[in-house]
Amino acid sequence: MTERELARIVRAALDESAERLPAPIAHRLAAARAAALARAERGDRRRIHEAPRARALPRTERPRPQAPRLAWRIAAIVVPISLVAGGLFGISVWESQQRAEDLAELDAAMLVDEVPIAAYADRGFGVFLRNVSWEESRQ
């Protein structure tokens, strides 16, 4: 069976099937068609009323019904994304600042301490620190 022969059989079958749609569906399709034609009629009337007024205006001042809707749609997407991105960037800057300050504070404390820095690498000193509280060691 060639593609054309198959297409002929399918076309005949589908045409017959489309003609035999149940009556309620055919009625609803007819109603949908009537609604579509009524809308086209309303659109025609509106175009007839609006066209002379629009043509009287300079090109830049003619009404552009789609433009504001599109602008709002774009704004509705861009603004929240910008807010979230800005927030995340702010949090990351604040965190890195905080980490730098913590490290600086730690470095300063170690440098001004009476205990030499090499002592912190000593395992015995680590054990000593765990067993003796900070206050006791200061005394």
Added chain:
Amino acid sequence: MASRQELSDFLAGAERRAFKHAMFALRDSEAALDVVQDAMLRLASRYGGRPAAELPMLFHRILQNAITDHFRRQRVRNLWTTPLSELQGNDGSEHGEAEALEALDPHDPDEPATLAERTQLRAILEAEIARLPRRQREAFLLRYWEDLNVAETALVMGCSEGSVKTHCSRAARALAEALAARGIQR
């Protein structure tokens, strides 16, 4: 520019076939009716003033977009409803889908043998067409049922002409094999 009468005649001739297209894609008569109505409204309100010769291509482009929109909405809806429906258990919807197309074909048991045979062939063909992948089915139906040429079909489907030919050829092969497997060879 299409007159009101030309637009009306076009819609009257296309609405039933459009419904079948939508049914093949959606397998739900209510959703198919909604999609066809939506497509007709969009065509009439936005493109009613275009030349009558352009209407078939425009209408099918709008119809395919409306079907795609329906699938998108359904996917979003399913994100929320699927977990809930899984809790409530499966109601055998797969079986229901398979029967949906058959339900559209009123069967008269008193028909003569030849008519019964044709009805059976029609039901088999519709079931096999419904089983085709979406793009193959669209290409095949637009080319051979709607009589659009390759370029028009490619424009409606938003793909290359080569893709249309490939889809058509694969769909035809799949249908021919399915019919042969059921012992139908003409």
